Amino acid sequence: MKLKLLTWDVKDTLLRLRLPVGQQYQAEAKSRGLQVDSAALDSSFRQVYSNHWRLFPNYGLSQGMTSHRWWLDVVSQTFRLSGIQDEKILQSLSERLYQDFCTDRYWEVLPGAREALKGCEELGLRMAVISNFDRRLEDILRHVDLDGHFDFVLTSESAGVAKPDLGIFHKALKLGAVSPQCAAHIGDDFVKDYKAAREAGMFSLLLQNRLRKDIPSDHVIQSLDQLIPRLREVME
Template identity: 30%
Template sequence: MPAAAAAAARGPLLHLRRTPPPPPPRRSFSSSGMRCVSAAAGAGGGGRERRSSPAFGGLLLDAGGTLLQLARPVAQTYASLGRRYGMSKSEESIKEGFKRAFSAPWPKTLRYQGDGRPFWRIVVAEATECTNNDYFEEVYEYYAHGDAWRLPAGAYETLRDLKDAGVKLAVVSNFDTRLRKLLKDLHVSDMFDAIVVSSEVGHEKPAPEIFKRALDQIGVEASKAVHVGDDETADKAGANAIGLECWLWGQDVRTFSEIQDRILTRFPQ
């Protein structure tokens, strides 16, 4: 600790008539411990200052698959909820059906219009071969609550520290109207300076409009922000198209601590 180092440097007072040595460097830290200022006074007052400063002024985050992780696999949830409705497909078959339905071309402009029910109804039916409306509603409501989701390790702490460092934060997500409630349930909604949801703004990634909307709301230029998402096309290609750097979750960055380390970098002032 800087204070401890300073204390250790002070030995017993000797009553000698000599010029005292220059004072030790003074250091101050923010609450995050990441931003520090260190100044050393030279004999001629020509000390240099090093300041920790964010490498980016804004961070945009994808929601599903990046900031929001499933508490348990989709196939497991679909199977367990489906037993009461006579659905007996294996989890492996459900998993394959889900992937097939989710990746199929969508004929409309947006997958998620309003609450997203039309899209999700097709996905659930394709994955499970169960068209019981009560079953669908139970599945849909299950994912409308924070208990169905979790934050990656260190996400909350990273968001807090980046915010303390002055980095503007935004969610940019292809999602339906359940997203805002989910972020509140997981206690991160208030962390963000902007939450931009495709079903609300009428554009979904990789369309440039959704990224531009987020940047406008946080007041940061594309060249001074970075986006983190898990999709090569929707996230990386979409962001890069407007000059916005993108780190793919699971490839370029694997933890929120790594995101924090890459944004909060030190350089000479």
């Protein structure tokens, strides 16, 4: 296979949160003298995020929202469900967390990611990002010093559609000026990354720490240190 472009998912593929959301929200609240249970915040966040993405998919862009407004609503509702009702405090907390989450204060590079990116460059591959993230992603990648590896960063906010919609993959292929047969994608989600990329005509690998019965074993890598050997096999 003549691979020219490798696209990456980001969250839980290249980057992960340093701490669970509940602990990070709790620390910000504590800095303001507020006591909130981190487990309650975690539970509230999962509930609010899921409902908000269902009601206002892809940051509500098609409904006239901005990703900034979308996130402020998610964060403030998370704290409300966890017992904080003061609107002035909620507004301040939400804005601070929105700003801080685009820095390396809350994100860290996954083990093996830097080595995998360097190895891909040594294979002569161009690289890019396809992520269901908002406009802060480029800032995050810059803060963790990964931005220099990518020709472009395509977020669902900038694309106007989110994975697994094939439109975001088609946009990436157009930006990369390659045919699907010359492109591959790697990510940790079976539907949004592995399956969707293949439906777009690309090769794809699934990053998971266990093998699955529903896909070939050589389509799964259990850690990033397996990526370069697998790509060499594919490119032979």
